[in-house]
Structures are given as structure tokens and as C-alpha cells.
Amino acid sequence: MNKNYGMEIVRATEIAALTAARIQGLGNHIDILNQAREAITKTLSRLNVCGHVVNDRFATSPDIRPLPETIGVGEQVTDLMAIALEAHHSAADGKNNATAYAVIGKRGSIQTLPNLGMYKIVVGPRIGKVVDINQSPTVNIKRCARALGKYTENMTVCVLNQPRHQQLIEEIRKCGARIKLIDEGEISGCLSAITGEKSDIYIGYGYAPEGALIAAAVGCMGGYFEGKIFYENDRDRAAAECHGITDFDKIFRLEDLIRSHEIAIAATGVTDGEFLEGVRFTPNGAITSSFIARAETHTYRKLETRHFFDYKPVF
Template sequence: MDRNLALEVVRVTEAAALSSARLMGRGDEKACDQAAVDAMRKAFDAVRVRGTVVIGEGERDEAPMLFIGEQVGCGDGESPEVDIALDPLEGTTICATGRGNSISVIAIAERGKFLHAPDTYMEKIAVGPKARGAIDLRKSPTENLRRIADAMGRYVEDLTVCILDRPRHEKLIREVREAGARIKLIGDGDVAGAVATCFEETGVDVLMGVGGAPEGVLAAAAIRCVGGDFQGRLKPRNEGEIERALTMGVKDIEKIFMLEELAAGNVMFAATGITSGDFLKGVRYTGDGAVTHSVVMRSTTGTVRYIESHHRFDQKPNYGW
């Protein structure tokens, strides 16, 4: 894949962010999500790839656009064939309520390199480069925290653990507190929480807990680019979700997926902040346009680029904002 493709894709996340940010804090989750989807789908029409959505908004009958299996991009026979994992609005609730850490995100890989994750839950643990190789989902949260602290040259009490604020995490939260680590509870958006572990300025060292499996693939793609570590294990809620996972090619429901099994090969990742969070600023409107803050990463080189874009709405295509 051409390295410039990552810079093309960030224009797509910018479009989705600009569109959904217009509805920030207005309490309408469906409208926020639809605005992001519409803008992202339209923006993809200008990207010269032959892309297939493998992590998207759902099946065709559930999602009229950006559904799993949809073809996107305007590429011809010489354009690269790629698989695309995306979430036009990661953190729908927090955007609708005006809270922090909602982002628009896309990951791209060579064909067949992403796990085709079913729409179910996944138990996750994510860390940055300093703790790579120290995590093991087969071990308890307490043991993982000790291993992570040792790898980072810290005390467990120095670690900050990001956890989704959900009733299902009561036991996990209690154990982490008893181990002595600090906790940052988030209402939504565990892709941003996982990626934050790879950037020291965020103050987040570990992500633990159960969240969406598709979001796990997106997080793994980003973490691959910067040398962190991630493990995930599917947690289906019913027999229907188990059958769905088997249909999508998962052979062992209990399998612990390592980072390279979730996102392999040459991976590119782009995200644009919608509301300000741990590592990206949100959209700021200026009257004649807006300012966006994005990150672009590539696994091949480990390069991380932050892009601040100043948009003039009277001089650029209209993607729905």
C-alpha cells in the first residue's frame, strides 16, 4: 500500500468528524451517528482504492451504508485492494451528550489481514510499547498489573487503568483497586482508551475489561502501528452470537487473539477527534470553517503524524456538514 494512502484516508475521518460534531451535545445519538456515516461514505468516493468493509456498521439489512462487505473507494484495476475497518463515530453516546473522547476512526490493511470480528463482546487488555510482552489474558488482573509494572519499571500504585464504566466491571474494578492501581473510568469509546496506552502524555497505562469486538480490531490496528501490545478473547452473549462468530471464521470461541492475529501485515490507521479527549482535540468551529485534530500511523515505519487542519467551508467539497 502506498504510504500516501494514510494521508488520503485522514480526509475521510475529518469529514465524518466535521459532520457529527455539528450535533455534539444535542442528545440525539441516532442523528450523530447517521451524520458521521453519511459523510464518511461520501468522502470515500474520492479515495483511489478498491476497498472492502470488514468491520463496519453491521450487516446490509441493519446498515444501509458502510455495511460489512460493502465496496468503497473509486479505484480502478491498478488500485490497491484493501480491507477496511471503520467506525464513523466511536463514542456515539459521549458525542450526543457532549463528553470527551469521541473519535472517527479508520484502519486499512492488505486483503485478509484483519480478523473478521463478529458484533459481540470481547475481553481486552492493551498496553503501550514499554509493557509489550508482559500481558496475558489467562492471568488475573492483579498478576497482569504486577507484570506490567515490572516491565515499565514502576510500582503497581503508579499505574492508571482505563476501564469502561459498566455494571459488568464491578468485580474487575474492585480487584484493580485492591491491587493498588489507579482507575480512570470512561463512559464509552474504548478504542480511544486502548490507543491512549501508547502515548505517555495521556497518563493511561493499561486498558482492561470487556467491550465491543469490532472496536478491539480497530484498537489492535492502531497499537500495531506504535509497537504496543493487545490481547482479546470473544465473549458472546448468546448462542446466536456464537453461531455468528463461527460463520465469520472463528474456529475457537475461547481463543485468545494476539495482536498480530487481530491486525496483521501492513496496517494504516487514521483518527480524527470529534470531542476532545486523551490524545486528540475535538472539532472547533470558527465561523467560516473549522479546525480538526487527527492522527495518522503506519505499522511499516512506526511513524505517527498529528495533523491540525483548518477547513474553509466556502472552498471545499460538502460532505454533509
């Protein structure tokens, strides 16, 4: 791409976050997601690109507002991925880890993925490639502890608090590591592991499309990612083949999901989370916490933005 679009896509995540934060905690899971999707679409539509929307997990959901196939008013062709509100159930219930995300890259740089489950393991750049998704959680945790020069008991593992993770959680506890359980927001948990600020490693099952965004973050910020899609039947395998995936035992790494350094990612917190603070409303506006990262330079910024609605109303 001939331009750094990071500052432009972060404006879209800010508007989505402000829109969702205004109705957070009201309990309507579908409405808060739809309003965030409408807000991010409206703002991204001003980009001077022809952005092809990829990896929209809700594309076929009848109750969810669809994202357009292309977004923007320009001629430069790009890939564009938008998660207007991750953890929308948590946002609607007034809980943590709700965040808005966007990724932009040159056309063909983001691998499309089927709407299936993916087992992931994510670590920061200080740990690197010592993990192996085919090894047990215990082995990977101990390898990471050695890489960081820590005792296993001082390692913090971020895991989604879901029934499917019960065996995983029991094994982590048995090996002696600390656990940070989160109800939703696997991307936020992965970003926390990349930076090492609140956890050392993320392990667990999530969604495959989100894996592409997590890989983009690794490409921009450093670290290491492995993911493996799980197929329950022939229908799942046929869905993967529609995305050019024929090796059903494949371990996906950064280079498999993000094929270019010309990529940027942005995010804004809606509610307080593992990686970003949520929106804070003031008497005449709001304060948002965001980040922008760019793969070409590994430039990484955290932003605190003050919005004054008297001058630029959002709603």
C-alpha cells in the first residue's frame, strides 16, 4: 500500500467503541452488535480505498447487520477485516473485554478462513518459536517458563472460561501455572500475551476467522502464533476447501494467514479489558483508549483520545 492507513482505521474503531459504550450494560446483545457494525461501516466507508471485506464471522447470521462486500470510496484495492464489537455479550451485560478491531492490508494479504473452531497458542517476542501446538499445555508452559527465565508457578496463562476448556484448565492447574480466566474476548487475551503485560501465554479454542486478526497483530507487534482448525464432519471440510484449505491437519502460523508486511491493525476498548481500557464518558464527551500497529515498521502506538461532542457529535 502507498499509504499508512492506521490513523484512519482507528477512527473507525473509536466510533464503533463509542457507539457500543453508549448502550453497554442494557442487556440487548443483538442491538449493541448491530449498532457497532453500522458505526464501523459508516466510518470505514470514507476510506480512500476499495476494501474487500474478509473473515466476517456474522456474514450469514440473519439477525446481524451485514457488512458490505466492499468498503471505501477509492481505487486502491485492499483487504479489510472489521470486528466491530468482540465480546458483544459481555458488552451488553456490562462485563469486561469488549473491543472494536480493524485490519487493512494489500489485496490478497489476509487468508480467508471458514467459520469453524480453531485451537490457538499465542506468546510474545521474548518467548518466540519454542511452543508447539501439538505438544501438551504442560510442555508448552514449561518451555515458555524457560524462555522467560521464570518458575512454572510464576507463569500466567490466559484461557477463555468455557466448558470446553475444563480439561485444559485442570491440566494448567496441575502443572502449577497461574490462570487468568476471561469470559469473552480471545483477541484481547492474545494481545495481552503478546505484550506480556497481564499474561505470558494464551491457550485455547476460539473462532478461526479471529485467528487471522490475531496473526495480523503478531505480524505488527512481534511474538508467535500457531492455530489448528478442527473439523467435525465432511461439511466442515467442504467449507475449508472453499477457502483453499485442503490440508486438514495444517498448523497455521503467521505466514499462512498474513502474506504481506503491508498491513496495519487498530483497536479501541469498549469496556475495560486485558489489553485496553474501556470508554470513559465525560460531561462534554468521552475518552477512548486505542492502539495502532504497522507490520512494515513494527511501529506500535497506544492512544488516549479525548472526544468533545459539542464540536463533533458522534450520536
